Amino acid sequence: MSIFGWGDDEEKEPQMGPRGQALTVILMGLMGVGVGVYAGNWAYSRSSLLREARTTWTEVPATMTGAELVYDEDSQWLEISYTYAWSDRTFNGRDEHYGSFDGRQEAEAAIEELRDSLRAYVDPEDPSRSLLISEHRGSGLLFVAIVAGVFCISGVWFIYNGVKMLIDLRRIGGVADST
Numbered sequence: 001m002s003i004f005g006w007g008d009d010e011e012k013e014p015q016m017g018p019r020g021q022a023l024t025v026i027l028m029g030l031m032g033v034g035v036g037v038y039a040g041n042w043a044y045s046r047s048s049l050l051r052e053a054r055t056t057w058t059e060v061p062a063t064m065t066g067a068e069l070v071y072d073e074d075s076q077w078l079e080i081s082y083t084y085a086w087s088d089r090t091f092n093g094r095d096e097h098y099g100s101f102d103g104r105q106e107a108e109a110a111i112e113e114l115r116d117s118l119r120a121y122v123d124p125e126d127p128s129r130s131l132l133i134s135e136h137r138g139s140g141l142l143f144v145a146i147v148a149g150v151f152c153i154s155g156v157w158f159i160y161n162g163v164k165m166l167i168d169l170r171r172i173g174g175v176a177d178s179t
Contacts, residue, residue: 032155
């Protein structure tokens, strides 16, 4: 017999019991709800900021001072540096412009289009705060909100099933699977 008590020739991996499986399902559900709440909160706060900027901030002309195409694992965006004037002072800003660019030429065309019509929204109470708002700005927030909802609903489903597994185990007296 081996030191694990499984016999000499048998190699078995330790398996998680039904209670451990139920708790793992609940933990997965909690993580799903957490990701959903975090993403939903981010989308809500970002959309609130955009709504506030569109309704209460002042629109001013801006001059692009630089633009860089940035790639992430699954997205791409332009980081735009700009200047704008407010009350005889010049301020610098930096903002992101998300989009779907098929290569460098399309990104450069988007930069040129933005360069010609760049407008900044400035917070009149704190003129150092500004945003660039294009007609497409905020369209990705709906996608983030939908994904957040899917994560929350899936997480609740996992939690429900994990709790149901624990209740069923308690009901049958905690008898382990016969596998």
